[in-house]
Amino acid sequence: MSSPSPEFQHDFPLFGTQVRVAVDGTGGPASDAPLAALRVRARLRAVHNALTRFDAGSELSQLNARPGEDVVVSATLLRAVQAALHAAALSDGLVDPTVLPALQDAGYAGSRAGQPPAPLADALAAAPARRPAAAHPGCAWTLIHVDAERSVVRLPPGTRIDLGGSAKGMAVDLAAHALAGRRTFAVDAGGDIRLGGTDAAPRTVRIADPLSGGIAHEFTLVAGAVATSGLDHRVWRTADGFAHHLIDPATGTPAWTGVVQATALAPTALEAETLAKTALLRGPSTGRAVLARYGGALILDDGELVLVHGADPVADVHAQAAGVAA
Amino acid sequence: MSDQAPSSPAPAPRPARTPVRRTPLRHTVVRLAATASAAATLVWSGLFYSAVSKHYAATPAANVPATASGQSTAAAKSLPPVTTRTS
Numbered sequence: 001m002s003s004p005s006p007e008f009q010h011d012f013p014l015f016g017t018q019v020r021v022a023v024d025g026t027g028g029p030a031s032d033a034p035l036a037a038l039r040v041r042a043r044l045r046a047v048h049n050a051l052t053r054f055d056a057g058s059e060l061s062q063l064n065a066r067p068g069e070d071v072v073v074s075a076t077l078l079r080a081v082q083a084a085l086h087a088a089a090l091s092d093g094l095v096d097p098t099v100l101p102a103l104q105d106a107g108y109a110g111s112r113a114g115q116p117p118a119p120l121a122d123a124l125a126a127a128p129a130r131r132p133a134a135a136h137p138g139c140a141w142t143l144i145h146v147d148a149e150r151s152v153v154r155l156p157p158g159t160r161i162d163l164g165g166s167a168k169g170m171a172v173d174l175a176a177h178a179l180a181g182r183r184t185f186a187v188d189a190g191g192d193i194r195l196g197g198t199d200a201a202p203r204t205v206r207i208a209d210p211l212s213g214g215i216a217h218e219f220t221l222v223a224g225a226v227a228t229s230g231l232d233h234r235v236w237r238t239a240d241g242f243a244h245h246l247i248d249p250a251t252g253t254p255a256w257t258g259v260v261q262a263t264a265l266a267p268t269a270l271e272a273e274t275l276a277k278t279a280l281l282r283g284p285s286t287g288r289a290v291l292a293r294y295g296g297a298l299i300l301d302d303g304e305l306v307l308v309h310g311a312d313p314v315a316d317v318h319a320q321a322a323g324v325a326a
Numbered sequence: 327m328s329d330q331a332p333s334s335p336a337p338a339p340r341p342a343r344t345p346v347r348r349t350p351l352r353h354t355v356v357r358l359a360a361t362a363s364a365a366a367t368l369v370w371s372g373l374f375y376s377a378v379s380k381h382y383a384a385t386p387a388a389n390v391p392a393t394a395s396g397q398s399t400a401a402a403k404s405l406p407p408v409t410t411r412t413s
Contacts, residue, residue, distance in 0.1 A: 007406060017413040022406065184405055190413025202404050208411035220404070230412030263410055 008033035016113035017190025024183040047171045054111040068157035083170040091278040093135030100162040102252035106243045123242035130258040133248035133281035169273035196223040224314035227272035230261030257283035264296040
């Protein structure tokens with residue numbers, strides 16, 4: 001492997017977070033790196049505009065307005081619904097796209113981009129007894145009908161969906177696909193990351209610590225995906241305490257499981273995002289097992305860092321670990 | 327009535343048009359100007375490219391703590407780091 005070339009980096013806000021696209025090349029006159037990054041930005045923006053639930057005119061909002069009907073959808077929305085159903089199946093119903101009404105009832109009806117979160121320590125101190133989340137017994141997500149040949153989606157009557165994390169993971173995977181021919185690339189959508197390239201080189205991946213604000217752990221990864229799911233960024237005060245955006249499908253209320261953040265490695269961002277959220281929702285004891293295939297890390301309520309060795313690692317978070325600096 | 331010549335004589339044939347030719351000197355001046363412009367662009371581009379290249383070449387090293395011996399070869403090959411967090 002030759003020494004990697006320098007990278008051109010392009011940062012922009014999207015998906016309610018900051019996105020960074022890095023590709024080999026300098027951005028100089030002879031480089032096509034800026035154009036490649038801008039193409040990815042345009043692609044991601046198109047995905048966002050179709051799939052945001054915070055815009056009544058988005059294609060997702062239009063689908064949500066017509067439950068019980070066959071709705072012809074774009075290739076983007078079709079793929080995003082398929083991705084959400086894949087995530088639901090992979091998580092045994094824990095990552096459930098039909099929790100949207102519960103999410104809105106919890107106080108997350110509008111975008112929280114730019115709003116400072118409530119202090120996580122205060123929320124943890126006031127939270128109810130910890131317990132693992134569980135799938136909703138009705139499993140409404142299994143009743144979502146997708147006809148890929150006709151590009152038709154039909155939501156069950158009375159059902160609305162949020163594509164949230166799975167859509168972001170899918171978008172990062174689409175960007176990675178578009179950049180697959182580059183020597184090196186990184187796509188980072190607020191912590192959902194894909195790395196790779198035809199001449200990919202080791203890159204340090206840092207796991208942010210939501211309690212200390214520092215770095216909980218770092219390791220190197222050449223290619224693959226990393227995603228983190230946690231409570232700290234979207235936690236808010238309510239009339240009777242605190243709430244956050246990770247809903248327990250069984251109760252329809254925010255899940256307090258004893259895990260404040262989970263990081264998962266996987267071949268794709270969609271899988272990593274799903275595994276991270278599943279591990280957090282399952283809680284400390286069974287969350288480890290969720291991360292056992294590719295590896296990952298949990299941060300518990302008390303700040304303890306739990307590193308999970310991957311049996312089929314994309315990269316082992318133990319191997320090549322560069323140390324812990326909380 | 328005798329035959330009369332037409333009152334307005336037929337127009338004299340126009341002399342053949344001489345094609346406009348660039349003189350060798352003019353040609354040379356144009357070429358010199360183009361070359362000078364290209365050279366200026368090349369120099370400017372080279373300087374810009376060099377500056378940007380130096381900037382990015384320096385970026386990975388800035389992320390790597392030097393070892394006791396002064397260099398970390400593994401780190402020198404690394405790409406800029408990324409941070410995963412809740413968003």
